[in-house]
Amino acid sequence: MTKGLVKEIGIGIALAFVGFLIWQGYDILPLMFLFGFFAAIYFVAESKGLVKPVGVQEVTNKNINEVYFDDIGGQASAIKELKEALDFIKNYEKIKELGIRPLKGILLLGPPGTGKTLMAKAAATYTDAVYIATSGSEFIEMYAGVGAQRVRKLFKTAREKAARLGKHNAMIFIDEIDVLGGRRGQNSSHMEYDQTLNQLLVEMDGLKNHDSVKVLLIAATNRADMLDPALLRPGRFDRHVKVDLPCKDGRAEILKIHTRNKPLESDVELKEIARETFGFSGAHLESLANEAAIYAFREGMYKITRKHFKDAIDKVIMGEKLDKRPNTDELKRVSVHETGHALMSEILKPGSVSTLTISPRGNALGYMRQTPEDDTYLYTIDYLESQICIMLAGALTEELIFGNRSTGASNDFEKAVDLAKRIIVSGMSTLGVVSEDTVPKDKMHDVITEIIREQEARVKNSLLSYRRKIIEITDILLEQEQLSGNDFRILVMENNEPLEKVSVS
Template identity: 65%
Template sequence: MLKEISIGLSLAAVIYLLIAGYDITPLLFLAAAGGGLYYFARMRGLINVKNFENTGNTGRQEVTFSDIGGQDSAIQELKEALDFIKNHFSIRKLGIRPLKGILLTGPPGTGKTLMARAAAGYTDAAFVAASGSEFIEMYAGVGAQRVRRLFQSARESASRQNKSNALIFIDEIEILGGKRGQTTSHLEYDQTLNQLLVEMDGLKVDDKVRVLLIAATNRADMLDPALLRPGRFDRRVKVDLPDKEGRIEILKLHTRNKPLAEDVKLETIARESFGFSGAHLESLANEAAILAMREGCKEICQRHFNESIDKVMLGGRLDRRPSEADMRRVAVHETGHALLSEIVRSGSVSTLTVTPRGDALGYMRQTPEDDTYLYTKDYLENQISVMLAGSVAEEIILGNRSTGSSGDFEQALRAAETMVRSGMSRLGVVCPDTLPQDLKHQTITEIVKVQE
């Protein structure tokens, strides 16, 4: 509104000067020069015109904690921290200092952004979001200015909505809050972080608008210690990959608006999707619905979900058709994996195919017996044997091996290296950093040869 009024008054002034007989050429020249300088400065980032996202009145559907599955412990821990803000009158009587910052850490796709949005609704706060990359420019001072503008925008947004709380969410904060002194070209990174520390130190319980900063990162090891000390980020909430029960809960959330056939078993899908994040599971359910639509089905069947698991893990099917000799070799190779996998653990093979998908000409997928976070020596040795079984089958049946086993060898070597680091080799407990490379190589090779 102010912009339109200014333009109208400027045009009226120009018309008045023309009618009065004044020469307005110098004014036009100055206006053009000023506009050009403003445009140049804006393009170079010297003038801050960044409008941070405000979801207070955008009409976007509000997210609640009930919309987030598989993160019960993280949600409970976050709620306990947010209760300090909701019950600020009670905590002032007890002399409790309010929390200034909450750091959400965990792998990508686990729901950290959703939890921040749900926190805003839980505390009835104005929500302003930004990414760490939005604060870094090549020109000194721009990042610090944007940090000041971020906190100012949060307070202004809360005032417009007649709210006493404002929640600022910064995603990928490791870009903004990385350890100082690592960038020698200029001090823009350090100045931006220093400004963030100043803004956090200035948050008080008796402010007209109480501001809480929630940040998310999957690289907490990169953050500056000054940012993590008590009094700034007072809580660190771990948002980890969901377990089996959590995956079932997430699948229920993402399939509640989809017609499922009677043969669909979410427990089976959850068991076979070990290591999937919430984002992976959402993509899995969506891909299953797409496959059902492609086939003209009115309901989503279990086979659609099974196909979607492979697609999310490996990628879509490819149109390329290998030669008959290559397909026979791939079939022998994958059958070798499957046979030894069944010998080691009966019923462990979930999928066996020679259909090219992603970078693989064929693949064998195992069904996890259960969510496993600790691995024994026997388990790792058996897995190495399964990984090597494909190339051994090629040599026994076809008389030689192929380059298709390179990926299997890499996995086998990583498993053998894990055994060395965990003290499961003949060397016993060792320090990986001081272990001579030739001795390490010799030990890993011995472990692999024994299983071959």
């Protein structure tokens, strides 16, 4: 429950209580006098800066550990761009000679968990500024004018705190600014949103270079498309800094930071873990290191091993292991299904299987996790068709062994259709270069079906010669519940049976 909601409920209860007293015939004048007396005291205390505004988190060197840019990994480009903007504040006299106008606002853009808040704190440390943090939701309430008042108070508080501490810089950080700064006119029944945003624009326009306390506004969002254009124009948020998901080297750097206080076994290779965590944010990697330490603690070990990190990756991606366990027939079908995925993955790309398990996690009864060779941002038609083959292999292996399929493949089919659609909209299908919006639905369906059926034929032809091997691996998986990629490859290569390379061109 937010502070604003608590306040609204409290006001409602107070009014209801006063109404009840009036209905009972009580004289409420003494009560009103007492209320006015305390309200006056609160107003004086707030005007003197003795009361912190609702939703504002004041951070100074006295009450928080300083955050430095060196504490943030995987964001070298974003940090470099942010530091350049902050240098305009640190070297004010020098840039004044060159006629450079210091920036009023910096907007941090990027997915959740990438370190936007940490970067704002590090920016305050870098410029020796008073740091005041809040969020967009703290300014929006049902009462007209409350949000605008809080915006005025926020900037006033920043200046007063900086002056009191003898500092020349103050930094205001607004997280999730899309709540406060959404496009005007979208909430016709609630003008409070527009009034609050208008007040923020006025305050930003009022920031002067010659002020004794220079205020810099830093905001963060992962929905830049929702922001009002007036916020994004030069003179307000002058600099937009992209804080994206880290690359492989960045992930290794982040893992190094989060394992500094953790004892690691000699078999732990952070670069290998970074390679297996494509798409992880900094928050995911912090959780990964913490979960690995928890696994070591559960086993009574004093060092974190490679296996603990492997299990932690599965937990972060899929969730914790579940107590539910399928019956014998279902478990065997799950084992066959996941073996099919893994076998097809190894056929198409040897060494790609990382883990194979039939332990239920999240919504999955089992899963096969691949190890990406490197971070990939562009996909060829060969790669997309290979992934479709792997998605289809689970159901087709069930059909090969049991003679039918199950509902367990529904999520695989959804992913296969999405990949086929990507082939079409990327201009790599028989339709050529097309727009998804202009292609008739029946035509789109026909081409998707054509792509899926072509890959089905390839998968069936490939798996047919491995029927006996699938049964052998299934029995071992049922017994052990989990196989590492190396163990799986050893089992596949037994009896000198090389994997057939399937062409997907």
